[in-house]
Amino acid sequence: MAAAVGRGFLVQPCPLSFVSNKNTSRPSVAIGHGKPAKGRGFARHVTQAQVRPTWLPGLDPPAYLDGSLAGDFGFDPLGLGEDPENLRWYVQAELVHARFAMLGVAGILLTDLLRVTGLLSVPVWYNAGAVKFGFANTETLLIVQFILMGFVETKRYMDFKTPGSQAKDGSFFGLESALEGLEPGYPGGPLLNPLGLAKDIKNAHEWKLKEIKNGRLAMVAMLGFFVQASVTHVGPIDNLLEHLSNPWHRTIVQTLANSS
Structure with missing residues (x-):
């Protein structure tokens, strides 16, 4: 079950070059990693990238979790889904x-x-x-x-x-x-x-x-x-009511500490 925990949507980074110059009425768009187009006027280069969401930001997900499954956030620390x-x-x-x-x-x-x-x-x-x-x-x-x-x-x-x-x-x-x-x-x-x-x-x-x-x-x-x-040996509603009766002193920390 751990292998299936977390799957998401994958979009590869796609740099975009926006170039505008005096002789054109609208900016032109170039997709790729090349240099901005040359022109007499002002040139501007903007790069945008959409990164795939993962359960830990910045983590590279395994190759076999490619984002095609529902809820895929790349979580499989034991490699069970290889x-x-x-x-x-x-x-x-x-x-x-x-x-x-x-x-x-x-x-x-x-x-x-x-x-x-x-x-x-x-x-x-x-x-x-x-x-x-x-x-x-x-x-x-x-x-x-x-x-x-x-x-x-x-x-x-x-x-x-x-x-x-x-x-x-x-x-x-x-x-x-x-x-x-x-x-x-x-x-x-x-x-x-x-x-x-x-x-x-x-x-x-x-x-x-x-x-x-x-x-x-x-x-x-x-x-x-x-x-x-x-x-606690009681149900969740009982636990909730006890917590609401004194929220600052009846918490999970005090409960676990008292039980030990």
Whole structure:
């Protein structure tokens, strides 16, 4: 997943020479590294360069992260994406983790808010998995989860290996048109894209960038939730309320210092 963290847009530097002289009504433009055009009048040489944004300013990104992937800011300190096939897999892995993280953050914050306000009687999020449900025992739920998740992940892997294969007639109980896979990692149709956003997925660079940025933020937020739960033994809304009650003395620094 580290290999896929950060991909951007690459524009090579393009020096421009602007030349103006008395005998012309408008300046002429010359692109290249040559000298400014000679003339009787005043000559001016301006060089402009657009530099590719990277996760660390001034850093030269690896050659295999060429900016064609969504959110590419050249971050791969371990060189995990040097192999093109590995890079394809890491991109999909990051996308899946990002989406699970976004769902997890939204679920944790919503249920924690309802719990703290007393609108819903639910356990704190890190104890939710230990709740016993009356309609089925734990073993049954675990088996059902393995079957359903195994089926979905198998379909996703098959589409990754052979793009478009899972959209063929008869490959999904006649529901292929409802899913309408756009490309690996981006299924569509009324079930998974009810708002019809980014139908032209090949040119949906802005939507892809927004999704992966939000997904990365959500993964960092989930890491924060884990640390909070381990240190404070309460949910994120409880931590927020405690901080707001005394912002100058109830911060992450004091919390970590007191826990140690």
